[in-house]
Amino acid sequence: MIKFKILTIFPRYFISPFMEGLLKRAIDNRIIMLETIDIRGFTKDKHKTVDDTPYGGGAGMVMKPDPIVSALEYASDEKGYSIIVFSPKGKKFDQIAAKRFAMHDKFILVCGRYEGIDERVMEFYSDEEISIGDYVLNGGEVSALVFIETVARLAPGFLGNDQSVVDESFENNLLEYPQYTRPRDFRGHTVPDVLFSGNHELIREWRLKQSMNLVKERRSDLLELAKNNEQALDGVKKKNNGGNNG
Numbered sequence: 001m002i003k004f005k006i007l008t009i010f011p012r013y014f015i016s017p018f019m020e021g022l023l024k025r026a027i028d029n030r031i032i033m034l035e036t037i038d039i040r041g042f043t044k045d046k047h048k049t050v051d052d053t054p055y056g057g058g059a060g061m062v063m064k065p066d067p068i069v070s071a072l073e074y075a076s077d078e079k080g081y082s083i084i085v086f087s088p089k090g091k092k093f094d095q096i097a098a099k100r101f102a103m104h105d106k107f108i109l110v111c112g113r114y115e116g117i118d119e120r121v122m123e124f125y126s127d128e129e130i131s132i133g134d135y136v137l138n139g140g141e142v143s144a145l146v147f148i149e150t151v152a153r154l155a156p157g158f159l160g161n162d163q164s165v166v167d168e169s170f171e172n173n174l175l176e177y178p179q180y181t182r183p184r185d186f187r188g189h190t191v192p193d194v195l196f197s198g199n200h201e202l203i204r205e206w207r208l209k210q211s212m213n214l215v216k217e218r219r220s221d222l223l224e225l226a227k228n229n230e231q232a233l234d235g236v237k238k239k240n241n242g243g244n245n246g
């Protein structure tokens with residue numbers, strides 16, 4: 001079971017996402033466990049203040065370290081938690097990072113708001129600062145959802161069919177090939193004939209080629225990494241040609 005504890009000033013934000021679909025099923029089946037912890041519950045003043053003005057001046061407010069660190073201490077009820085703080089200046093989160101995280105089973109996820117969190121929380125009380133992309137969100141709650149959903153779906157048993165993960169985008173630095181379902185002819189738009197050939201090797205070759213074309217067209221950053229797949233395609237082609245000739 002993977003445990004996720006979320007530190008946030010908006011715990012209600014997480015109610016509906018965990019009541020739907022595969023995440024709900026994973027919670028019901030105890031594949032994942034989720035707990036939200038309200039940072040405001042760890043403030044010491046009557047106004048439950050979590051933010052203050054930045055030293056040195058500047059726009060906006062900064063989240064105070066004290067309530068967050070007290071919440072972290074409360075959440076760390078056993079050893080082994082990875083403490084992740086979400087921030088646009090963090091290390092970029094991607095499928096490779098998700099796989100690395102999926103090897104762990106206990107996370108405390110800290111969601112920032114305002115202009116971010118006092119730097120000492122990241123420096124002295126967390127393991128990693130993570131960004132979910134090069135854009136700025138209002139808060140870390142969306143980032144926590146992205147992190148949980150991506151890591152959880154790699155957990156054994158999360159998806160009914162573990163093969164689904166193997167064929168997905170970013171596996172082998174590829175993007176997923178086009179998928180089709182019934183009807184074969186939708187308003188004159190037909191499904192590629194190869195998919196009806198019944199020849200699984202040919203279908204595999206077609207899919208690999210489609211995946212590689214998508215990477216070439218859309219994701220030059222993945223291209224270098226995907227070069228190894230050219231060799232895989234060559235291998236499949238040779239095998240198919242050999243099969244056809246035979």
Ligand code: SAM
Nearest residue numbers: 086087112115116131132136137138139140143
């Ligand atoms: N002033 C900060 C900056 O320029 O880097 C942005 C703070 S943002 C408005 C407030 C919070 O949203 C952050 O503390 C972080 O938790 C979350 N956040 C915003 N963008 C994010 C991103 N790309 N990845 C992860 N978390 C993000």
